[in-house]
Amino acid sequence: MAKITLSKLRHSYMPNPTSADDYALKEIDLDWSDGGAYALLGPSGCGKSTLLNIISGLLIPSEGQVLFDGKDVTALPPDQRNIAQVFQFPVIYDTMTVFDNLAFPLRNRGVDETRVTARVSEIATMLEVTDLLRTKAAGLSPDNKQKISMGRGLVRDDVNVVMFDEPLTVIDPHLKWKLRSKLKELHQKVRATMIYVTHDQTEALTFADQVVVMQDGEVVQIGTPVELFERPAHTFVGHFIGSPGMNVLAAEMRDGGAFLGGHHVALEGTVTTSTGAPQIGIRPEFVKISDAGLPATVRKVSDVGRHSVVEAMVGDISVKAVTEGAVPEQGAAIHLKFQQDQTRLYRDGWLATEGAVS
Amino acid sequence: MKTQNHKAWFFVLPVLFLVAFNALIPMMTVVNYSVQETFGNNVFFWEGLRWFEDLLNSDRFHAALGRQFLFTGLILLIEVPLGVIIALSMPRKGPWVPVCLVLMALPMLIPWNVVGAMWNIFTLPDIGLLGYLMNTTLGIDYDMTQSPFAAWATIITMDVWHWTSLVVLLSYAGLVSIPDAYYQAAKIDGASPFKVFRYIQLPKMKQVLTIAILLRFMDSFNIYTEVFVLTGGGPGNSTTLLSIDLVKIALGQFDLGPAAAMSLIYFAITLLVSWLFYTLMTKDDAK
Numbered sequence: 001m002a003k004i005t006l007s008k009l010r011h012s013y014m015p016n017p018t019s020a021d022d023y024a025l026k027e028i029d030l031d032w033s034d035g036g037a038y039a040l041l042g043p044s045g046c047g048k049s050t051l052l053n054i055i056s057g058l059l060i061p062s063e064g065q066v067l068f069d070g071k072d073v074t075a076l077p078p079d080q081r082n083i084a085q086v087f088q089f090p091v092i093y094d095t096m097t098v099f100d101n102l103a104f105p106l107r108n109r110g111v112d113e114t115r116v117t118a119r120v121s122e123i124a125t126m127l128e129v130t131d132l133l134r135t136k137a138a139g140l141s142p143d144n145k146q147k148i149s150m151g152r153g154l155v156r157d158d159v160n161v162v163m164f165d166e167p168l169t170v171i172d173p174h175l176k177w178k179l180r181s182k183l184k185e186l187h188q189k190v191r192a193t194m195i196y197v198t199h200d201q202t203e204a205l206t207f208a209d210q211v212v213v214m215q216d217g218e219v220v221q222i223g224t225p226v227e228l229f230e231r232p233a234h235t236f237v238g239h240f241i242g243s244p245g246m247n248v249l250a251a252e253m254r255d256g257g258a259f260l261g262g263h264h265v266a267l268e269g270t271v272t273t274s275t276g277a278p279q280i281g282i283r284p285e286f287v288k289i290s291d292a293g294l295p296a297t298v299r300k301v302s303d304v305g306r307h308s309v310v311e312a313m314v315g316d317i318s319v320k321a322v323t324e325g326a327v328p329e330q331g332a333a334i335h336l337k338f339q340q341d342q343t344r345l346y347r348d349g350w351l352a353t354e355g356a357v358s
Numbered sequence: 359m360k361t362q363n364h365k366a367w368f369f370v371l372p373v374l375f376l377v378a379f380n381a382l383i384p385m386m387t388v389v390n391y392s393v394q395e396t397f398g399n400n401v402f403f404w405e406g407l408r409w410f411e412d413l414l415n416s417d418r419f420h421a422a423l424g425r426q427f428l429f430t431g432l433i434l435l436i437e438v439p440l441g442v443i444i445a446l447s448m449p450r451k452g453p454w455v456p457v458c459l460v461l462m463a464l465p466m467l468i469p470w471n472v473v474g475a476m477w478n479i480f481t482l483p484d485i486g487l488l489g490y491l492m493n494t495t496l497g498i499d500y501d502m503t504q505s506p507f508a509a510w511a512t513i514i515t516m517d518v519w520h521w522t523s524l525v526v527l528l529s530y531a532g533l534v535s536i537p538d539a540y541y542q543a544a545k546i547d548g549a550s551p552f553k554v555f556r557y558i559q560l561p562k563m564k565q566v567l568t569i570a571i572l573l574r575f576m577d578s579f580n581i582y583t584e585v586f587v588l589t590g591g592g593p594g595n596s597t598t599l600l601s602i603d604l605v606k607i608a609l610g611q612f613d614l615g616p617a618a619a620m621s622l623i624y625f626a627i628t629l630l631v632s633w634l635f636y637t638l639m640t641k642d643d644a645k
């Protein structure tokens with residue numbers, strides 16, 4: 001196990017990248033502490049798999065360094081880095097039994113057979129596949145196959161990091177949930193550093209202690225699930241995490257205050273940046289329908305189960321609000337109240353207000 | 359009970375007719391000939407199983423069958439490993455892929471009798487490129503029409519040249535279907551190149567390889583044109599394979615009865631070996 005440091009990492013798939021757009025990864029500086037459970041969250045094509053392959057050594061970055069416990073491993077091939085990776089589609093060795101599959105990484109490294117047997121049975125118990133050990137791996141169901149590929153990652157006790165590249169993509173929904181909690185449980189047992197790549201916020205938020213949100217080859221925010229939800233550092237994070245995502249509303253700055261459709265909106269704190277296109281960001285959970293506030297017209301009401309999402313128009317700006325209980329009629333004139341300590345200003349997408357001192 | 363839809367039979371009917379006319383009916387004629395003696399003029403005498411007994415006890419048939427197995431065995435031993443090796447070393451991405459594929463497919467596009475004729479001229483000791491090179495430049499005594507060894511070496515080389523591509527293309531198709539993740543996982547698991555071949559590439563190629571070996575077995579076991587054009591079965595009888603012998607008996611000696619019996623036994627052997635082979639190769643999958 002080790003602490004992983006990414007230093008000034010850049011990667012381009014082109015031989016001679018010129019502009020920033022040629023880079024799949026733009027300048028990444030990150031520290032992953034030993035034994036942490038991390039999620040790498042972002043939409044498809046944001047560079048998260050590239051980053052993962054750089055850490056595992058399947059890709060050599062164009063620039064920058066990868067350090068394991070301070071040791072530069074940038075140029076080392078995957079088998080010398082002591083890492084494990086679980087892929088999107090389960091990779092199993094068809095002709096071997098489940099036991100031999102799990103033993104494969106150990107045997108390749110010349111571990112003696114008694115130790116192999118001990119480790120394999122330990123991992124098999126953890127994954128609850130003990131009674132499958134003697135069967136051929138080819139005939140297994142997809143979720144069991146994926147368990148075996150996870151097992152191959154966990155079987156070596158000296159791994160620096162176990163990486164998961166969207167491992168639940170091919171798993172049935174009802175088993176997804178089971179495997180997800182299994183993973184969390186495994187992390188608590190083995191205490192290895194784990195990095196979980198996904199574009200599914202539920203997977204990321206349930207698995208990880210720290211979530212790294214990426215967009216267009218850049219890290220936009222690192223934080224606990226709660227931090228990401230409550231104080232998105234970038235409108236992208238606000239929008240990407242949460243259902244529905246954060247309201248990002250084009251605003252106007254004048255007289256030292258923010259205005260939305262001509263109405264003054266109180267912000268959480270002092271504005272720190274004075275340039276860039278201003279936007280107000282507030283989660284629908286903190287927009288309340290009340291007697292006073294911004295005048296709005298209800299455009300749509302959707303019942304999503306536990307609560308309803310009301311979409312209302314303030315002028316020509318659409319604002320979503322989450323309400324429980326009675327909902328207004330479509331077309332009704334209402335007033336929206338923004339909870340002040342959750343109302344933030346973003347400039348050019350980045351957070352530009354100081355939080356209220358608590 | 360399962361409801362059965364008999365409409366499917368209707369769609370199979372045209373194929374059935376086709377097979378009946380080009381396979382079943384001719385085959386029945388052969389069965390008819392195999393138990394009778396004829397001297398032409400549509401006069402037949404019942405002979406029972408005499409031709410079959412004669413044939414199975416004949417040294418000539420044993421020798422031809424032996425040569426046939428030797429030929430098929432040798433070309434399989436060469437073409438299968440060679441085909442796999444070539445497929446493994448072909449690029450899987452990039453601009454060279456189509457070039458390699460076309461180059462590989464070229465020999466297979468040449469008609470069989472042309473292949474025979476080509477190699478015949480190629481190996482002529484006085485004017486053939488290979489024959490001349492071997493005899494005059496290298497000083498090796500090489501004449502297909504004189505030496506049985508030279509004749510065998512030539513028919514084997516010709517078949518390898520003509521058909522290894524089939525194994526290559528099928529193996530290659532199996533190889534490119536392996537997702538990158540398998541190679542990446544193997545790298546991470548610390549597998550050696552041999553283990554990658556043994557546990558990833560070979561299992562993934564197994565099915566296409568089964569087909570390739572089966573096709574190569576049947577084709578080479580029934581080979582006629584190329585060898586006939588190249589050596590005519592000689593020198594002596596040294597390259598008289600089963601099919602060549604069969605044609606000699608049927609059309610050379612016009613012994614239609616024995617020839618018919620021989621075709622049936624020939625057919626039975628091909629079928630039996632193919633079946634045995636297929637059953638053995640697919641035994642594991644059925645479990």
